[in-house]
Amino acid sequence: MATVEVTFTPLPVHVRTARLVATAVARRSGVAESLLDEVRLAVGEACSRAVEAHQRYCPGQPIRVELTDDGEQFEVVVTDAVPDAEHGTPGTAGKGANGAALPAGPDGFGDDPGLADGEIPLRLPDGVGLAVIAGLADDVHVTAAGSGTSVTMSWKRRTA
Protein backbone atom coordinates (compact mmCIF):
# COMPACT_ATOMS: atom_id res chain seq x y z
CA MET A 1 0.00 0.00 0.00
CA ALA A 2 1.30 3.44 -0.89
CA THR A 3 2.35 5.74 1.92
CA VAL A 4 0.42 8.55 0.27
CA GLU A 5 -1.91 8.59 -2.71
CA VAL A 6 -2.96 11.73 -4.55
CA THR A 7 -5.59 11.90 -7.27
CA PHE A 8 -6.05 15.09 -9.23
CA THR A 9 -8.00 16.41 -12.19
CA PRO A 10 -5.76 16.88 -15.25
CA LEU A 11 -5.15 20.62 -14.96
CA PRO A 12 -1.67 22.19 -15.19
CA VAL A 13 -2.16 24.09 -11.96
CA HIS A 14 -2.43 20.81 -10.02
CA VAL A 15 0.98 19.60 -11.19
CA ARG A 16 2.49 22.06 -8.76
CA THR A 17 0.42 20.56 -5.95
CA ALA A 18 1.61 17.08 -6.87
CA ARG A 19 5.22 18.30 -6.83
CA LEU A 20 4.78 19.85 -3.41
CA VAL A 21 3.19 16.71 -1.98
CA ALA A 22 5.90 14.47 -3.46
CA THR A 23 8.66 16.65 -2.06
CA ALA A 24 7.03 16.77 1.37
CA VAL A 25 6.52 13.01 1.52
CA ALA A 26 10.06 12.36 0.28
CA ARG A 27 11.48 14.65 2.95
CA ARG A 28 9.37 13.02 5.64
CA SER A 29 10.46 9.59 4.39
CA GLY A 30 14.08 10.51 4.93
CA VAL A 31 15.15 11.02 1.33
CA ALA A 32 18.39 12.99 1.36
CA GLU A 33 17.97 16.74 1.03
CA SER A 34 20.30 16.67 -1.96
CA LEU A 35 17.80 14.47 -3.82
CA LEU A 36 14.65 16.44 -3.09
CA ASP A 37 15.08 18.74 -6.09
CA GLU A 38 15.43 15.66 -8.29
CA VAL A 39 12.25 14.11 -6.87
CA ARG A 40 10.39 17.38 -7.37
CA LEU A 41 11.48 17.78 -10.98
CA ALA A 42 10.96 14.13 -11.94
CA VAL A 43 7.46 13.99 -10.44
CA GLY A 44 6.62 17.27 -12.14
CA GLU A 45 7.76 15.89 -15.49
CA ALA A 46 5.70 12.72 -15.12
CA CYS A 47 2.61 14.64 -14.02
CA SER A 48 2.97 17.22 -16.81
CA ARG A 49 3.20 14.40 -19.32
CA ALA A 50 0.07 12.81 -17.91
CA VAL A 51 -1.86 16.10 -17.79
CA GLU A 52 -1.03 16.88 -21.39
CA ALA A 53 -2.16 13.45 -22.56
CA HIS A 54 -5.37 13.57 -20.50
CA GLN A 55 -6.26 17.02 -21.83
CA ARG A 56 -6.12 15.63 -25.36
CA TYR A 57 -7.77 12.27 -24.82
CA CYS A 58 -9.70 12.08 -21.55
CA PRO A 59 -9.97 15.43 -19.72
CA GLY A 60 -12.62 14.10 -17.39
CA GLN A 61 -10.51 11.35 -15.89
CA PRO A 62 -8.17 11.82 -12.94
CA ILE A 63 -4.43 11.18 -12.67
CA ARG A 64 -3.12 9.15 -9.75
CA VAL A 65 0.17 9.61 -7.92
CA GLU A 66 1.30 6.99 -5.41
CA LEU A 67 4.25 7.64 -3.14
CA THR A 68 5.76 4.72 -1.24
CA ASP A 69 8.66 4.40 1.15
CA ASP A 70 9.63 0.80 1.91
CA GLY A 71 12.61 1.67 4.02
CA GLU A 72 15.13 1.03 1.28
CA GLN A 73 13.83 3.20 -1.51
CA PHE A 74 11.35 5.96 -2.18
CA GLU A 75 9.08 5.17 -5.10
CA VAL A 76 6.64 7.35 -7.02
CA VAL A 77 4.15 5.96 -9.52
CA VAL A 78 2.23 8.35 -11.77
CA THR A 79 -0.64 6.60 -13.52
CA ASP A 80 -2.72 8.07 -16.29
CA ALA A 81 -5.58 6.74 -18.44
CA VAL A 82 -3.87 7.18 -21.82
CA PRO A 83 -2.09 4.28 -23.57
CA ASP A 84 1.64 4.88 -23.97
CA ALA A 85 1.37 4.86 -27.75
CA GLU A 86 -0.87 7.93 -27.57
CA HIS A 87 1.55 9.99 -25.51
CA GLY A 88 3.49 12.73 -27.24
CA THR A 89 3.17 16.29 -28.46
CA PRO A 90 0.90 16.92 -31.44
CA GLY A 91 3.90 16.91 -33.74
CA THR A 92 5.15 13.64 -32.33
CA ALA A 93 1.93 11.87 -31.39
CA GLY A 94 2.26 8.15 -31.29
CA LYS A 95 5.96 8.00 -30.56
CA GLY A 96 5.29 7.03 -26.99
CA ALA A 97 7.91 6.49 -24.35
CA ASN A 98 10.71 5.36 -26.57
CA GLY A 99 10.13 7.19 -29.82
CA ALA A 100 10.97 10.82 -29.27
CA ALA A 101 14.56 11.85 -29.03
CA LEU A 102 16.47 14.54 -27.24
CA PRO A 103 16.98 17.75 -29.19
CA ALA A 104 20.17 16.62 -30.86
CA GLY A 105 19.22 17.22 -34.50
CA PRO A 106 21.20 19.33 -36.95
CA ASP A 107 20.59 22.52 -35.00
CA GLY A 108 20.05 20.90 -31.65
CA PHE A 109 16.29 20.92 -32.03
CA GLY A 110 15.69 17.32 -33.00
CA ASP A 111 13.29 16.49 -35.78
CA ASP A 112 10.08 17.68 -34.17
CA PRO A 113 8.10 19.27 -36.98
CA GLY A 114 6.37 21.37 -34.38
CA LEU A 115 9.58 23.36 -34.06
CA ALA A 116 10.13 23.82 -37.75
CA ASP A 117 7.60 26.54 -38.47
CA GLY A 118 9.02 29.26 -36.28
CA GLU A 119 6.24 28.96 -33.74
CA ILE A 120 7.00 28.52 -30.08
CA PRO A 121 5.79 25.14 -28.84
CA LEU A 122 4.74 24.60 -25.27
CA ARG A 123 6.63 21.36 -24.86
CA LEU A 124 9.54 19.51 -26.33
CA PRO A 125 8.87 16.00 -27.67
CA ASP A 126 7.43 13.61 -25.10
CA GLY A 127 10.65 11.63 -24.90
CA VAL A 128 12.50 14.64 -23.52
CA GLY A 129 10.39 14.59 -20.37
CA LEU A 130 11.07 10.89 -19.92
CA ALA A 131 14.76 11.43 -20.59
CA VAL A 132 14.82 14.06 -17.88
CA ILE A 133 13.15 11.64 -15.46
CA ALA A 134 15.68 8.95 -16.40
CA GLY A 135 18.46 11.42 -15.70
CA LEU A 136 17.11 12.17 -12.25
CA ALA A 137 15.76 8.94 -10.79
CA ASP A 138 17.79 5.88 -9.86
CA ASP A 139 15.35 3.70 -11.75
CA VAL A 140 12.48 4.40 -14.19
CA HIS A 141 9.91 2.11 -15.75
CA VAL A 142 7.10 2.96 -18.15
CA THR A 143 4.48 0.23 -18.18
CA ALA A 144 0.95 -0.34 -19.31
CA ALA A 145 -1.54 0.03 -16.46
CA GLY A 146 -5.00 -1.11 -17.48
CA SER A 147 -5.97 1.13 -20.37
CA GLY A 148 -3.39 3.71 -19.38
CA THR A 149 0.29 4.15 -18.57
CA SER A 150 2.32 4.16 -15.37
CA VAL A 151 5.63 5.91 -14.92
CA THR A 152 7.44 4.42 -11.92
CA MET A 153 10.40 6.33 -10.52
CA SER A 154 12.50 5.33 -7.54
CA TRP A 155 15.35 6.65 -5.47
CA LYS A 156 17.45 4.55 -3.15
CA ARG A 157 17.56 5.81 0.39
CA ARG A 158 20.91 7.32 1.26
CA THR A 159 22.02 9.97 3.64
CA ALA A 160 22.97 13.45 2.46
Place this chain on the structure above:
Amino acid sequence: MDLKLAHSNKDGIEIVDVEGEIDVYTAPRLRELLIELVNKKNYQLVVNMEKVEFLDSTGLGVLVGGLKRVRAHDGSLDLVCTQERILKIFRITGLTKVFGIHESVDQAIAARKAEK
Protein backbone atom coordinates in the same frame (compact mmCIF):
# COMPACT_ATOMS: atom_id res chain seq x y z
CA MET B 1 5.82 30.78 -6.18
CA ASP B 2 4.08 32.13 -9.25
CA LEU B 3 5.87 33.46 -12.30
CA LYS B 4 6.92 37.09 -12.56
CA LEU B 5 8.07 38.49 -15.89
CA ALA B 6 9.65 41.83 -16.74
CA HIS B 7 11.66 43.08 -19.66
CA SER B 8 13.83 46.05 -20.51
CA ASN B 9 16.23 47.10 -23.21
CA LYS B 10 19.92 47.43 -22.59
CA ASP B 11 22.40 48.29 -25.33
CA GLY B 12 19.92 47.22 -27.98
CA ILE B 13 19.37 43.83 -26.40
CA GLU B 14 16.05 42.94 -24.79
CA ILE B 15 16.56 41.56 -21.29
CA VAL B 16 13.78 39.29 -19.99
CA ASP B 17 13.84 38.89 -16.21
CA VAL B 18 12.09 35.74 -15.03
CA GLU B 19 11.28 35.03 -11.39
CA GLY B 20 9.51 32.04 -9.88
CA GLU B 21 8.52 28.68 -11.35
CA ILE B 22 8.43 27.86 -15.07
CA ASP B 23 6.29 24.78 -15.48
CA VAL B 24 3.33 23.46 -17.46
CA TYR B 25 1.07 25.99 -15.71
CA THR B 26 3.16 29.14 -16.08
CA ALA B 27 5.20 28.47 -19.24
CA PRO B 28 2.43 29.78 -21.55
CA ARG B 29 2.97 33.27 -20.09
CA LEU B 30 6.68 33.19 -20.91
CA ARG B 31 5.81 31.88 -24.34
CA GLU B 32 3.40 34.76 -24.94
CA LEU B 33 6.01 37.30 -23.86
CA LEU B 34 8.67 35.86 -26.18
CA ILE B 35 6.20 35.87 -29.07
CA GLU B 36 5.27 39.48 -28.28
CA LEU B 37 8.92 40.58 -28.18
CA VAL B 38 9.76 38.87 -31.46
CA ASN B 39 6.64 40.30 -33.09
CA LYS B 40 7.94 43.73 -32.05
CA LYS B 41 11.16 42.92 -33.90
CA ASN B 42 13.29 42.24 -30.83
CA TYR B 43 15.57 39.54 -32.15
CA GLN B 44 18.42 39.85 -29.63
CA LEU B 45 17.15 38.40 -26.36
CA VAL B 46 18.75 37.57 -23.02
CA VAL B 47 16.62 35.60 -20.56
CA ASN B 48 17.81 36.21 -17.02
CA MET B 49 16.99 33.09 -14.99
CA GLU B 50 18.85 33.93 -11.82
CA LYS B 51 15.59 34.15 -9.85
CA VAL B 52 13.98 31.07 -11.39
CA GLU B 53 13.18 28.54 -8.68
CA PHE B 54 11.96 25.71 -10.87
CA LEU B 55 12.24 24.81 -14.54
CA ASP B 56 10.90 21.71 -16.26
CA SER B 57 10.87 20.46 -19.86
CA THR B 58 7.82 22.59 -20.60
CA GLY B 59 9.91 25.65 -19.84
CA LEU B 60 12.75 24.24 -21.91
CA GLY B 61 10.35 23.81 -24.81
CA VAL B 62 9.38 27.47 -24.64
CA LEU B 63 13.02 28.58 -24.52
CA VAL B 64 13.97 26.31 -27.43
CA GLY B 65 11.01 27.60 -29.41
CA GLY B 66 12.02 31.18 -28.65
CA LEU B 67 15.55 30.49 -29.80
CA LYS B 68 14.28 28.94 -32.99
CA ARG B 69 12.06 31.92 -33.61
CA VAL B 70 14.76 34.59 -33.15
CA ARG B 71 17.25 32.56 -35.18
CA ALA B 72 14.81 32.73 -38.07
CA HIS B 73 15.59 36.47 -38.02
CA ASP B 74 19.35 35.95 -37.50
CA GLY B 75 18.82 36.79 -33.85
CA SER B 76 19.92 35.19 -30.61
CA LEU B 77 18.54 34.06 -27.29
CA ASP B 78 21.09 33.76 -24.51
CA LEU B 79 20.50 32.72 -20.93
CA VAL B 80 21.83 33.95 -17.62
CA CYS B 81 21.92 31.19 -15.05
CA THR B 82 24.32 30.10 -12.32
CA GLN B 83 22.01 27.88 -10.27
CA GLU B 84 23.12 24.29 -10.36
CA ARG B 85 19.60 22.88 -9.93
CA ILE B 86 18.44 24.79 -13.00
CA LEU B 87 21.56 24.08 -15.04
CA LYS B 88 21.13 20.37 -14.37
CA ILE B 89 18.12 20.03 -16.66
CA PHE B 90 20.03 21.80 -19.45
CA ARG B 91 22.86 19.29 -19.04
CA ILE B 92 20.56 16.24 -18.96
CA THR B 93 18.89 17.33 -22.20
CA GLY B 94 22.09 18.42 -23.92
CA LEU B 95 20.79 21.97 -24.28
CA THR B 96 23.97 23.47 -22.82
CA LYS B 97 25.29 23.07 -26.37
CA VAL B 98 22.34 24.91 -27.87
CA PHE B 99 22.10 27.97 -25.62
CA GLY B 100 24.73 30.47 -24.68
CA ILE B 101 24.61 30.32 -20.88
CA HIS B 102 26.27 33.16 -19.00
CA GLU B 103 26.93 34.13 -15.40
CA SER B 104 25.53 37.66 -15.60
CA VAL B 105 23.48 39.88 -17.87
CA ASP B 106 26.51 42.07 -18.53
CA GLN B 107 28.52 39.02 -19.53
CA ALA B 108 25.75 37.87 -21.85
CA ILE B 109 25.58 41.29 -23.50
CA ALA B 110 29.34 41.49 -23.85
CA ALA B 111 29.47 38.01 -25.41
CA ARG B 112 26.73 38.93 -27.86
CA LYS B 113 28.41 42.18 -28.88
CA ALA B 114 31.73 40.38 -29.30
CA GLU B 115 30.10 38.10 -31.87
CA LYS B 116 28.78 40.97 -33.97
